[in-house]
Amino acid sequence: MEQCQLQTNIREDLRKKLEEIRQRVEEVMKIMNGQQGCMLCEIKSIRESAGKLEGLISYYHFQSSLMPYVEELDEIAKAVAALSEKGHGALIVVEKNDLLDSLIGTCSMTGILIGAKISAPLLQSIFYPGNPLHDGAVIIRKGQIVAAGCVLPLSAQKYTSERHKIGTRHRAALGLSERTDALVIVVSEETGQISFAKDGVLHPIDVQLCTKLQQSEVNHADSEQS
Numbered sequence: 001m002e003q004c005q006l007q008t009n010i011r012e013d014l015r016k017k018l019e020e021i022r023q024r025v026e027e028v029m030k031i032m033n034g035q036q037g038c039m040l041c042e043i044k045s046i047r048e049s050a051g052k053l054e055g056l057i058s059y060y061h062f063q064s065s066l067m068p069y070v071e072e073l074d075e076i077a078k079a080v081a082a083l084s085e086k087g088h089g090a091l092i093v094v095e096k097n098d099l100l101d102s103l104i105g106t107c108s109m110t111g112i113l114i115g116a117k118i119s120a121p122l123l124q125s126i127f128y129p130g131n132p133l134h135d136g137a138v139i140i141r142k143g144q145i146v147a148a149g150c151v152l153p154l155s156a157q158k159y160t161s162e163r164h165k166i167g168t169r170h171r172a173a174l175g176l177s178e179r180t181d182a183l184v185i186v187v188s189e190e191t192g193q194i195s196f197a198k199d200g201v202l203h204p205i206d207v208q209l210c211t212k213l214q215q216s217e218v219n220h221a222d223s224e225q226s
């Protein structure tokens with residue numbers, strides 16, 4: 001994982017969530033030692049808190065791995081948060097050092113060249129259901145949406161590490177991330193879950209939570225300045 005400096009409020013939130021988990025683990029230990037209580041309920045809470053923690057850390061990891069390659073991270077985050085809220089499926093590839101020409105336009109039988117500046121409204125319209133380009137992946141290179149409707153190689157993996165069965169959109173994200181250093185963002189049409197695939201691993205992320213946190217960081221900085 002890249003070295004990253006955590007924003008103060010994100011670090012605070014991580015600390016709170018870890019503390020919540022620690023307290024729950026202590027409760028489970030007490031129940032094991034004879035104290036009255038519901039062990040299953042405590043375990044369920046630990047799982048929920050760990051899931052939230054994973055979503056937050058994943059988002060931070062997502063941000064820090066993309067920052068050197070795209071300046072318009074906020075536009076991408078806004079677009080995926082909106083797509084997730086509306087239940088519109090999406091697949092967005094951010095090219096890093098490995099060139100993805102073989103997937104794009106003239107070098108491929110699929111994919112339509114676009115060549116437009118990255119913007120949240122454009123990404124949302126591309127993945128609007130029924131739009132001729134909504135199937136397949138968008139490819140982002142150096143601040144531009146270079147192509148849409150691109151077909152990615154599928155991974156042979158059919159399950160995530162939690163043994164959840166995954167469909168072809170997620171397998172396409174994994175497939176490209178297994179073969180190149182690209183980071184691939186997926187929004188599930190079925191669940192609205194936002195994930196990213198990197199180095200052959202799929203990580204769920206909590207964009208809404210982090211958007212709120214970033215907003216409160218900006219407000220906090222503004223109020224400190226005034």
Ligand SMILES: Nc1ncnc2c1ncn2[C@@H]1O[C@H](COP(=O)(O)OP(=O)(O)OP(=O)(O)O)[C@@H](O)[C@H]1O
Nearest residue numbers: 089135136137151152167168169170172188189190
């Ligand atoms: N090889 C591929 N390259 C790019 N996009 C693909 C590829 N295979 C499937 N897709 C996209 O995924 C869509 C089908 O998603 P499917 O429901 O099978 O997968 P899923 O992982 O369960 O996703 P969701 O959670 O959104 O339903 C297709 O309509 C297409 O847009």
